[in-house]
Amino acid sequence: MDAYLVLHDGAxxxxxxxxxxxxxxxxxxxxxxxxxxxxILSDPSYAGQIVNFTYPMIGNYGVNDDDFESARLQPAAVVxxxxxxxxxxxxxxxxxxxxxxxxxxxxxxxxxxxxxxKRIRSGGAVMGMVTTQPEQALQRLRATKDYGExxxxxxxxxxKAYSWGIDxxxxxxxxxxxxxATIAVLDCGLKYNILRRFAALRIRSxxxxxxxxxxxxLSHNPSGILLSPGPGDPARxxxxxxxxxxxxxxxxxxxxxxxNQLLCQAVGGKTFxxxxxxxxxxxxxxxxxxxxxxxxxxxxxxxVDPESLTGTTAHVTQxxxxxxxxxxxxxxxxxxxxxxxxPEAAPGPWDSRKHFVRFxxxxxxx
Amino acid sequence: xxxxxxxxxxxIIIGQAAEFDYAGTQACKSLREEGYRVVLVNSNPATIMTxxxxxxxxxxxxxxxxxxxxxxxxxxxxxxxxxxxxxxxxNLASQLDQAGIIEKYGIKLLGTQLExxxxxxxxxxxxxxxxxxxxxxxxxxxxxxxxxxxxILDVVPYPCxxxxxxxxGGTGGGIANNRNELWETGRKGLKLxxxxxLMVERSLLGWKEVxxxxxxxxxxxxxxxxxxxxxxxxxxxxxDSIVVAPSQTLSDIEYHMLRTASxxxxxxxxxxxxxNVQLAVNPDxxxxxxxxxxxxxxxxxxxASKATGYPIARVAAKIAVGKTLDEIENAVxxxxxxxxxxxxxxxxxxxxxxxxxxxxxGDRRLSTQxxxxxxxxxxxxxxxxxxxxxxxxxxxxxxxxRHVAFAPDNCTxxxxxxxxxxxxxxxxxxxxxxxxxxxxxxxxxRHSRVDRWFxxxxxxxxxxxxxxxxxxxxxxxxxxxxxxxxxxxxxxxPVRTIRELLGPVxxxxxxxxVEAETQNVYKMVDTCAGEFESATPYYYSARExxxxxxxxxxxS
Numbered sequence: 001m002d003a004y005l006v007l008h009d010g011a012x013x014x015x016x017x018x019x020x021x022x023x024x025x026x027x028x029x030x031x032x033x034x035x036x037x038x039x040i041l042s043d044p045s046y047a048g049q050i051v052n053f054t055y056p057m058i059g060n061y062g063v064n065d066d067d068f069e070s071a072r073l074q075p076a077a078v079v080x081x082x083x084x085x086x087x088x089x090x091x092x093x094x095x096x097x098x099x100x101x102x103x104x105x106x107x108x109x110x111x112x113x114x115x116x117x118k119r120i121r122s123g124g125a126v127m128g129m130v131t132t133q134p135e136q137a138l139q140r141l142r143a144t145k146d147y148g149e150x151x152x153x154x155x156x157x158x159x160k161a162y163s164w165g166i167d168x169x170x171x172x173x174x175x176x177x178x179x180x181a182t183i184a185v186l187d188c189g190l191k192y193n194i195l196r197r198f199a200a201l202r203i204r205s206x207x208x209x210x211x212x213x214x215x216x217x218l219s220h221n222p223s224g225i226l227l228s229p230g231p232g233d234p235a236r237x238x239x240x241x242x243x244x245x246x247x248x249x250x251x252x253x254x255x256x257x258x259x260n261q262l263l264c265q266a267v268g269g270k271t272f273x274x275x276x277x278x279x280x281x282x283x284x285x286x287x288x289x290x291x292x293x294x295x296x297x298x299x300x301x302x303x304v305d306p307e308s309l310t311g312t313t314a315h316v317t318q319x320x321x322x323x324x325x326x327x328x329x330x331x332x333x334x335x336x337x338x339x340x341x342x343p344e345a346a347p348g349p350w351d352s353r354k355h356f357v358r359f360x361x362x363x364x365x366x
Numbered sequence: 367x368x369x370x371x372x373x374x375x376x377x378i379i380i381g382q383a384a385e386f387d388y389a390g391t392q393a394c395k396s397l398r399e400e401g402y403r404v405v406l407v408n409s410n411p412a413t414i415m416t417x418x419x420x421x422x423x424x425x426x427x428x429x430x431x432x433x434x435x436x437x438x439x440x441x442x443x444x445x446x447x448x449x450x451x452x453x454x455x456x457n458l459a460s461q462l463d464q465a466g467i468i469e470k471y472g473i474k475l476l477g478t479q480l481e482x483x484x485x486x487x488x489x490x491x492x493x494x495x496x497x498x499x500x501x502x503x504x505x506x507x508x509x510x511x512x513x514x515x516x517x518i519l520d521v522v523p524y525p526c527x528x529x530x531x532x533x534x535g536g537t538g539g540g541i542a543n544n545r546n547e548l549w550e551t552g553r554k555g556l557k558l559x560x561x562x563x564l565m566v567e568r569s570l571l572g573w574k575e576v577x578x579x580x581x582x583x584x585x586x587x588x589x590x591x592x593x594x595x596x597x598x599x600x601x602x603x604x605x606d607s608i609v610v611a612p613s614q615t616l617s618d619i620e621y622h623m624l625r626t627a628s629x630x631x632x633x634x635x636x637x638x639x640x641x642n643v644q645l646a647v648n649p650d651x652x653x654x655x656x657x658x659x660x661x662x663x664x665x666x667x668x669x670a671s672k673a674t675g676y677p678i679a680r681v682a683a684k685i686a687v688g689k690t691l692d693e694i695e696n697a698v699x700x701x702x703x704x705x706x707x708x709x710x711x712x713x714x715x716x717x718x719x720x721x722x723x724x725x726x727x728g729d730r731r732l733s734t735q736x737x738x739x740x741x742x743x744x745x746x747x748x749x750x751x752x753x754x755x756x757x758x759x760x761x762x763x764x765x766x767x768r769h770v771a772f773a774p775d776n777c778t779x780x781x782x783x784x785x786x787x788x789x790x791x792x793x794x795x796x797x798x799x800x801x802x803x804x805x806x807x808x809x810x811x812r813h814s815r816v817d818r819w820f821x822x823x824x825x826x827x828x829x830x831x832x833x834x835x836x837x838x839x840x841x842x843x844x845x846x847x848x849x850x851x852x853x854x855x856x857x858x859x860p861v862r863t864i865r866e867l868l869g870p871v872x873x874x875x876x877x878x879x880v881e882a883e884t885q886n887v888y889k890m891v892d893t894c895a896g897e898f899e900s901a902t903p904y905y906y907s908a909r910e911x912x913x914x915x916x917x918x919x920x921x922s
Binding site: 039057061088090280291295 | 612618690706914
């Protein structure tokens with residue numbers, strides 16, 4: 001079946017269907033990772049986006065039961081050069097096409113994804129549509145709301161609180177397992193691997209919906225607070241920022257990705273939209289304290305405005321080596337810090353796992 | 367101006383070829399960019415590095431301690447860079463060190479230090495270091511008596527390899543699949559071994575072979591330039607293997623598990639420059655073993671450089687004189703730094719080139735000693751297209767996946783079974799023939815241990831080319847032929863080949879060929895999958911919709 005990628009500027013890329021027939025609108029972004037499509041497809045930070053994979057052969061090692069980062073497929077649609085129909089890997093249980101069909105996601109293959117990428121690179125992230133119905137697609141696309149006008153966080157956040165320990169997800173409440181500490185996680189679009197990393201360090205995570213009040217969270221007496229990644233324009237998250245403000249200083253706090261932007265706003269700083277964002281597994285980040293550079297996994301379209309931190313209690317701790325954007329901040333006097341990249345990897349390099357260890361050391365020894 | 371002495375790689379021999387000339391030339395230019403005076407010693411004048419403009423002074427002299435000392439006396443170099451001339455350069459640097467010459471003339475050894483090189487190359491030191499950092503190396507047991515042998519019967523994993531010590535050509539060795547076989551073969555081996563000693567080793571035959579090209583600077587910043595997966599599983603020297611970059615059958619967790627191990631190793635070795643790590647990966651679990659580490663610019667790094675656009679030797683030379691990865695410019699984009707990891711938006715296939723057409727009586731079987739004298743590398747958007755391009759680049763008689771030696775009239779099924787089980791320079795064609803004869807993927811996999819992903823891709827090419835052949839005989843309907851042509855073109859079969867396969871039938875489909883030809887474009891190798899604008903004109907051809915080159919000429 002024919003399928004199309006239609007861009008807001010009128011460009012049309014014809015291809016063939018992969019996944020379920022249908023139509024989906026989203027912000028078209030590209031990811032340059034050469035592995036990790038299963039993690040990307042289940043990462044809530046891609047909600048509302050159409051992911052264009054720059055690596056041309058997607059699905060080579062299939063889809064397995066273990067590498068999902070949330071319970072759902074999260075992007076609006078996918079765009080690939082070639083979807084592999086005969087994957088090979090010992091854990092593979094299905095093809096990417098089967099996965100998309102099962103979960104009702106539309107995708108298009110046979111696209112010159114490098115051409116799409118270059119278009120986004122020069123023109124910036126753009127709204128687009130993947131559809132099997134090309135007639136009047138552009139009109140329908142132009143009638144939809146822009147990515148920045150959606151509140152995605154509340155749709156991807158958990159409905160009710162749950163806990164995650166060494167045996168995975170379980171119910172809130174008492175546990176027989178002895179943990180080194182319990183932390184509260186504010187779920188704005190959490191990836192499972194953050195919880196898995198904590199569990200590996202014998203930390204129990206209590207995961208709360210994004211709309212939970214500071215009082216409710218503190219009533220569980222966590223040793224530390226984690227601000228999760230998540231989708232959408234962070235400037236729309238006023239109520240969540242207020243929660244973070246109330247929590248700031250009460251417990252050691254660590255933020256990842258959107259968590260970095262929430263912490264920035266909690267101290268009075270501002271964020272802005274990047275031209276096309278950072279999405280991939282190869283982004284170099286320089287630590288301003290010791291001068292070392294770490295290769296990181298990234299997925300964000302907004303960044304902290306360093307100017308806006310002037311006069312606040314926060315300062316920049318890390319910078320992106322490619323474009324100089326803010327990759328980490330720390331708050332003086334509140335035991336709170338955050339990073340813009342993904343120490344949990346999944347997908348991507350494991351080089352910044354040390355951040356979990358540091359945070360856990362802080363809450364268990366401090 | 368400080369002088370740096372660079373040792374070249376000497377003659378081109380089997381197993382060590384022109385890649386070191388490529389690396390050495392890059393390094394010399396890179397050092398001169400940094401303001402050093404470069405003195406080059408090489409015994410081989412038939413190289414690019416000995417061209418006048420590469421170095422400031424070139425000595426074409428024997429690569430011996432004696433001659434090098436004379437050059438040192440005359441040039442009084444501040445530093446010596448030995449890690450770019452392959453094994454020859456490394457060995458000479460060790461000899462100069464042992465002879466006390468490095469110390470006597472106060473020369474600074476640049477790049478990875480000799481101690482680190484020893485640790486990587488000495489079998490026992492290396493195993494000790496791997497144990498220290500808890501990276502797995504294949505288990506092995508030394509057996510010197512029947513009692514020793516009996517003691518390990520229930521300990522070793524089966525199948526295992528038995529290697530008697532001090533026997534000619536490994537006589538008396540072999541593979542044991544169970545304790546009975548180990549007992550029988552082991553006792554025979556003990557008798558045959560002059561010193562009554564044998565080594566029993568875990569067998570990794572059939573495991574995936576994967577390599578990582580990694581770099582580290584003096585501050586400890588580490589990056590992976592690229593990883594590569596061998597189409598030929600463990601058992602064939604990587605220089606004799608068909609190699610694909612990046613890996614195709616590793617999931618993200620597997621890719622990064624092996625990447626993390628590789629970086630841990632170069633950190634433990636304190637490499638300053640480039641390094642190659644070879645790993646064996648169990649195709650049915652997360653198990654892996656470290657097979658080998660090359661603490662220098664190697665054949666694989668030359669391949670990785672060309673495959674990614676990342677100039678490993680150039681960057682390694684700058685690291686050797688104290689620069690850090692975040693200070694060095696990415697010479698391809700010119701807008702980013704060398705401290706990043708290339709993202710490929712294409713597939714690279716390397717096929718070795720063997721000299722058996724010149725040495726007709728040579729033993730074509732491939733194993734752990736490299737026999738290739740060269741290699742071809744092809745880049746395209748898909749594996750199939752890159753593979754076919756590489757086959758055409760080999761300049762052997764076969765321009766596609768058909769080989770006259772394996773045609774049904776010349777090769778029985780039994781002979782074919784041997785040809786896919788026993789690796790030779792012609793196995794790729796044997797695999798294709800087996801699939802052409804309708805053998806199942808599982809059967810071909812069982813005999814060859816080649817991953818089903820590669821076999822499935824080869825099958826795709828075989829199926830479409832066979833369909834075109836059927837069409838030539840008038841056995842396909844018109845719309846089927848049209849679909850076959852488009853499918854073949856999409857897989858990267860050249861229009862010329864499609865026409866040849868179709869014969870006179872091709873004339874009825876002229877319009878389709880015109881259409882296919884318009885899709886021939888050139889894509890850029892830019893190290894970043896299109897994320898940043900790039901300046902270096904390094905292109906590959908592909909069948910796609912947008913031409914990078916046309917845009918460049920339109921812009922300029």
